[in-house]
Every structure is written in C-alpha cells, then in structure tokens.
Amino acid sequence: MGEYLKKYFALRKHNASTAWKKAKLAKNCYLFLLPYAVIFCMFYVYPVVASIYYSFTYYNILESPRFLGLANYISLVLEDDIFLIGLKNTLVIAIITGPVGYLLSFLFAWLINELPRAVRSVAVVVFYAPSIAGTCYTIFSVFFRGDAYGYVNSFLMDLGIIEQPILWFVNPQFMLPICMGVILWMSLGTGFLSFVAGLQGVDRSQYEAGMVDGVKNRWQELWYITLPNMKPMLIFGAVMAITQSFSQHDVCAALCGFPSTDYAAHTIVSCLMDFGFQRFEMGYACAIATVLFLLMIMCNKAIQSLLRRVGT
Amino acid sequence: MSRKAKAKTKETYYKPYHKPLIRRRRPNRSVGGDVGLYIFLILMAIVMVFPLVYAVANALKPLDELFRFPPKIFAQNPTLDNFSDLFVTLGKSWVTFTRYLFNTIFITFAGTAGHLLIASMGAFVLAKYDFPGGRLFFKIVTVAIMFVPAVTQVPNYILLSKLGWIDTYWSIIIPAFASPMGMFLMKQFMEGLPTSLVEAAKIDGASEWKVFTGIVMPNVKPAWMTLIIFQVQALWNNNGGMYIFSEQKKTLPYAMGQIQGGGIARTGQGAAVTVVLMIVPIAIFIFSESQILETMASSGMKD
Incomplete structure (x- = not known):
C-alpha cells in the first residue's frame, strides 16, 4: 500500500513538473488568453461562486453580509408563495416552450434545407428574424388589446365566438398561454441557425448510399442518416433552448406588466429581479439565482445524456 | 452487334452538351410531399413575418391611420413623419x-x-x-x-x-x-x-x-x-x-x-x-x- 501511494505521488509530481515546464514554454499563450480570462472570471465565474456564498447570508449591499445558514432556502420553499408561483410558471414555460421550440427549430431547419438555394436563404431570414427583432414583441400588445378595438377581440366578436372583449393581459387565464405563444414565435434562434448550418454540412454521398441500401422516404432518411450526423448540433441547440426557456422574464414583463395580475406571469427571473433590484435583499435574490442555476445545469445534463442516444 | 445491345448503348449514351430542362429530382422525394412542404412553409412564413411587417407598416402610417378601425395593414399615405418626429419632439426634451x-x-x-x-x-x-x-x-x-x-x-x-x-x-x-x-x-x-x-x-x-x-x-x-x-x-x-x-x-x-x-x-x-x-x-x-x-x-x- 505504502509503495503504491509512493508511486502514485511520484507520478503526480512528475506530471506536475512536466506541466509546469510546458506552461513555461507556453508563456505567450497565457498572455494571449489573459485579457479574456480575467474578464470572464470576473463576470461569469466569480458571480456563480459569489452567488452561492451570498445565498447563505442576509446582504443588502450597505451592511456587510450576515451569515444565516439555510434560512433563505427554507423560507423560499416553505414561506414564499410568490416564489412557488414563479417556479411553477417557469417550469410550465420551460416544459412547453423548451421542447416545442426545439422541435420547431429542427423541423423548420430540416424543411428549409429541402428548398433550392436562393429560396433557402430568404427562408432562413424570415424564420430567424423574430428572434433578433429586439423588442418587436411589444407589437403583440396591440393585437391583443383589451378593448373591443383590439384586433383579436374584434375578430372573435365578429365571428360571434365571444360576446364581450377579453382583457387578454389582465385575465390570469390567458396571460401565460399568450406569453408562451410569443416566446414560441421568438424561439427560432441560435439553435435554429446551428441546425440549418449542420444540415448543409451532411455529406451528400451518404444519402445516395442510403438510397442504395434501401432508404424509402424522407422520414427514414432523417432518422437513419441526418440525425446521427447532426448530433453535435442537436446538443448545442438543446443547450440554447434550455437556457432560453428558463430565462424568460422580459416578454412576460413587457406584455403583462411587472408584477402581473395575481402573479400569473411571474417567473423565477421576475422574483429575482424583484428581490435583487427593488427590495435590495441580495442574499435572498442569490438564493433564487442558485436554485435557478442548479435547475438548469441538471436539466442540461439530463437532456444531453438523452440526446446521445439519438440514432443508435 | 445484336440489336438489343445497340439499343442499350443508345440508352446509356451521355450527352454533356444537352442539359435537361428539369433537373433530376433528389432521391427519396415525392411530388406530393414537396407541394405540401411549400404550402406549409409559406403559411408558417406568413405567421412568422406578419408581426414584423405590421410593425414596419405601422411606423409609416400617419397618426389618423394608426387609429383607423377596422385597421388596414398597409398605410394608404405612407410618410416618414414618425421618424422625423422622433428628432423633433424629443429634440426639445431634457435628454434628446x-x-x-x-x-x-x-x-x-x-x-x-x-x-x-x-x-x-x-x-x-x-x-x-x-x-x-x-x-x-x-x-x-x-x-x-x-x-x-x-x-x-x-x-x-x-x-x-x-x-x-x-x-x-x-x-x-x-x-x-x-x-x-x-x-x-x-x-x-x-x-x-x-x-x-x-x-x-x-x-x-x-x-x-x-x-x-x-x-x-x-x-x-x-x-x-x-x-x-x-x-x-x-x-x-x-x-x-x-x-x-x-x-x-x-x-x-x-x-x-x-x-x-x-x-x-x-x-x-x-x-x-x-x-x-x-x-x-x-x-x-x-x-x-x-x-x-x-x-x-x-x-x-x-x-
């Protein structure tokens, strides 16, 4: 045993010293990486660590943080009804818009790929534009205006489906579904581009080989040839879709107000904004952030292990 | 050479100068599927792009047309007044x-x-x-x-x-x-x-x-x-x-x-x-x- 440990440590030491020698030789590499690494650590790595630390404290920026233990988490789960509403809404949004948006991105990318080249480039712009159109989603508040002059209301009233105008963004029954519709409209984002590019990169000769081997129609072609070739893009797209669906707040806040009626469109991020930047209870806000962070990392791991089985 | 073999050579004879009018279709594609695909994509494209087009059209409408009911999608008398108004009205405010x-x-x-x-x-x-x-x-x-x-x-x-x-x-x-x-x-x-x-x-x-x-x-x-x-x-x-x-x-x-x-x-x-x-x-x-x-x-x- 002792000898084994000795060998183990000798090996570690050897590895460390070779790494050190290599590092000395690669001094310029570190210089190149330095500016990015410093800013990245400051604004992406440190905040995650700090947020875990602050989540165990009471902190309002003015006083120094006071250690509370698990009290923040306990009151999150047991006392804070609004957080639980936010959690529920976020999960509903994520479970519906995440997979649906992901599938839509792939579906459209795949269908667009069938088109001739010139039409394809126009189609990509058309489908990608909503996700980069900035705050254009506020136009939906015109369509869904609450009075009888709102387009959707007047349309439905002309058809005789409803008798009186519906207050779309005040009635909790309709708020979340409309927000999810708008989110889906904007969901063909980075993942979609990645799919389009990935589909163009699949080797043509594989399709011909597949046809010789008995692939009959486009569906079989999709499952046996296209999807296995696209696996890296599928994982990338999934990461994008998950991140997007968990971080929804802007759309809900712009359409339904912040806070919304009965908190029906309140998400976790809304809770975080509320506590972090309106009440300045940074410790509590950090506890919310940590919960969100863990939720997302777990979701990502699960989806990635699922996607690895595609086409096998 | 027998007649059969002759016919075969004629069939496989490749003329590089003769371009076919319609390009060979990709394998594994049915015509019905392609037509359905186009119809579906065009419909979806309209849904996707309509709010954006509407936003642009709205910006070109003079004020009286913005509140017309029932609404017209495109402006009857398109103007760029709204854009110049941005500079005029907000030009006088504290932060321009x-x-x-x-x-x-x-x-x-x-x-x-x-x-x-x-x-x-x-x-x-x-x-x-x-x-x-x-x-x-x-x-x-x-x-x-x-x-x-x-x-x-x-x-x-x-x-x-x-x-x-x-x-x-x-x-x-x-x-x-x-x-x-x-x-x-x-x-x-x-x-x-x-x-x-x-x-x-x-x-x-x-x-x-x-x-x-x-x-x-x-x-x-x-x-x-x-x-x-x-x-x-x-x-x-x-x-x-x-x-x-x-x-x-x-x-x-x-x-x-x-x-x-x-x-x-x-x-x-x-x-x-x-x-x-x-x-x-x-x-x-x-x-x-x-x-x-x-x-x-x-x-x-x-x-």
Whole structure:
C-alpha cells in the first residue's frame, strides 16, 4: 500500500513538473488568453461562486453580509408563495416552450434545407428574424388589446365566438398561454441557425448510399442518416433552448406588466429581479439565482445524456 | 452487334452538351410531399413575418391611420413623419433622442470591437496550442453558455458597484467583452483552420502576434461576422438594466419604453422606435447570412 501511494505521488509530481515546464514554454499563450480570462472570471465565474456564498447570508449591499445558514432556502420553499408561483410558471414555460421550440427549430431547419438555394436563404431570414427583432414583441400588445378595438377581440366578436372583449393581459387565464405563444414565435434562434448550418454540412454521398441500401422516404432518411450526423448540433441547440426557456422574464414583463395580475406571469427571473433590484435583499435574490442555476445545469445534463442516444 | 445491345448503348449514351430542362429530382422525394412542404412553409412564413411587417407598416402610417378601425395593414399615405418626429419632439426634451441613439451606438460599437479582439485572441491559443489548463478553461466557457444571464446579475451588480462602474458605460461594455458564446464559436471555427498554416509561419520566424494578426484573423472572417451579429443583437437591445440610472446615459430600448408609455399622442413615434431597434440586427444578418451559416456549421458540442 505504502509503495503504491509512493508511486502514485511520484507520478503526480512528475506530471506536475512536466506541466509546469510546458506552461513555461507556453508563456505567450497565457498572455494571449489573459485579457479574456480575467474578464470572464470576473463576470461569469466569480458571480456563480459569489452567488452561492451570498445565498447563505442576509446582504443588502450597505451592511456587510450576515451569515444565516439555510434560512433563505427554507423560507423560499416553505414561506414564499410568490416564489412557488414563479417556479411553477417557469417550469410550465420551460416544459412547453423548451421542447416545442426545439422541435420547431429542427423541423423548420430540416424543411428549409429541402428548398433550392436562393429560396433557402430568404427562408432562413424570415424564420430567424423574430428572434433578433429586439423588442418587436411589444407589437403583440396591440393585437391583443383589451378593448373591443383590439384586433383579436374584434375578430372573435365578429365571428360571434365571444360576446364581450377579453382583457387578454389582465385575465390570469390567458396571460401565460399568450406569453408562451410569443416566446414560441421568438424561439427560432441560435439553435435554429446551428441546425440549418449542420444540415448543409451532411455529406451528400451518404444519402445516395442510403438510397442504395434501401432508404424509402424522407422520414427514414432523417432518422437513419441526418440525425446521427447532426448530433453535435442537436446538443448545442438543446443547450440554447434550455437556457432560453428558463430565462424568460422580459416578454412576460413587457406584455403583462411587472408584477402581473395575481402573479400569473411571474417567473423565477421576475422574483429575482424583484428581490435583487427593488427590495435590495441580495442574499435572498442569490438564493433564487442558485436554485435557478442548479435547475438548469441538471436539466442540461439530463437532456444531453438523452440526446446521445439519438440514432443508435 | 445484336440489336438489343445497340439499343442499350443508345440508352446509356451521355450527352454533356444537352442539359435537361428539369433537373433530376433528389432521391427519396415525392411530388406530393414537396407541394405540401411549400404550402406549409409559406403559411408558417406568413405567421412568422406578419408581426414584423405590421410593425414596419405601422411606423409609416400617419397618426389618423394608426387609429383607423377596422385597421388596414398597409398605410394608404405612407410618410416618414414618425421618424422625423422622433428628432423633433424629443429634440426639445431634457435628454434628446440623438443622445439615446448615441449611447446605444457607442455601447454596441465599443462592446463589439473589444469582444471581437479579446475573444479571438483567447480562441486562437485555445484552438491552435496545447498548453496546461487550456482545455479545462474551454470546458468552463462551454458551461458558461448555459448560464441564464439573471443568475450572474446580482453578484455582478455588487462587483460593479465596488469597482465604481455603476452608472457608466463600462458597466455594460466590459462584461460584454467576455461573452462565452462568441468565444465558443470562434474557437470551434479556428479549429477547422489547418494547423500546418500556423506551423509554416512559425518556421518562417513569425511571432505569435504576427501569426494571429497576419494569418489566422484574415482567414476567419466568417466567424468575425458571427461574433458581431450576436454581440450587436445583445447590446443593441440592452436597456441598461439595473446598471445605468442617470437619464443622459440611458439607451434606446429604455427610451422606447418611455415613448410607448407616453400615451396615445406618441403611438406613431413608438412604432418608429420599434423599427429602428429591430432593423439594425436584421440588416446585419441579411448581409452576412452565408458567413454566419459557415461559422455555425462548426458550432456543434461534442459532449
């Protein structure tokens, strides 16, 4: 045993010293990486660590943080009804818009790929534009205006489906579904581009080989040839879709107000904004952030292990 | 030669000068499927693009047409008054429209330029050199792509306030430099560049900086465009959030919120600002679409 440990440590030491020698030789590499690494650590790595630390404290920026233990988490789960509403809404949004948006991105990318080249480039712009159109989603508040002059209301009233105008963004029954519709409209984002590019990169000769081997129609072609070739893009797209669906707040806040009626469109991020930047209870806000962070990392791991089985 | 064999040679005879009128269809495609595909895609395209078209059409309508009921999608007497009104009405206010516009343009430009330089420098060494810690660092960057921006917002605020950067442009510009998405895409794209190119330059005696500026950067122009579009999109729509609170440093999206909150008289100008905000990222995307798709082809994640 002792000898084994000795060998183990000798090996570690050897590895460390070779790494050190290599590092000395690669001094310029570190210089190149330095500016990015410093800013990245400051604004992406440190905040995650700090947020875990602050989540165990009471902190309002003015006083120094006071250690509370698990009290923040306990009151999150047991006392804070609004957080639980936010959690529920976020999960509903994520479970519906995440997979649906992901599938839509792939579906459209795949269908667009069938088109001739010139039409394809126009189609990509058309489908990608909503996700980069900035705050254009506020136009939906015109369509869904609450009075009888709102387009959707007047349309439905002309058809005789409803008798009186519906207050779309005040009635909790309709708020979340409309927000999810708008989110889906904007969901063909980075993942979609990645799919389009990935589909163009699949080797043509594989399709011909597949046809010789008995692939009959486009569906079989999709499952046996296209999807296995696209696996890296599928994982990338999934990461994008998950991140997007968990971080929804802007759309809900712009359409339904912040806070919304009965908190029906309140998400976790809304809770975080509320506590972090309106009440300045940074410790509590950090506890919310940590919960969100863990939720997302777990979701990502699960989806990635699922996607690895595609086409096998 | 028998007649049968003769017929066969005639059949397989290939005429390179005779181009077929209709190109050979791709294998495994039925005509019905193609027709259905076009109909479905056209319908969906209309759904996707209608709100955008409506927003643009709205901005071109004079005030009386904006409130016409039942509404017409396209303006009868299109004008650019709404756009010029932005400068006229807001020109007299305490903080003028041009100031908001300048703030947004400055933040977008500085943030994008710095990000492009810093992220490419990092991506270059991560892609082309093998040094201890490099792979680990890239793995952390990949995980950072998964972060919801809100997770880092509270500690960022604390950090920025300790640095004294709250309420300066830097509070938005500097964190944008390190956006992990651009780094990831740049590194993936640079890996596709032949290593022999870098090595040949090194044998000829070029320093790392020379290799970077002279050989690698000119060869990854498609990736530049991709970094630019992602960064412009993020910064152009940045409303300053919690980090900026003095009025003369606020950005255009914030001003848009104010204008739209300004009641019925400002409806036309609100529509005009919406168009100003959405047109820039879309225009950049249209001009650089093929380059962006070229970059995204290497965007896959192995694990």
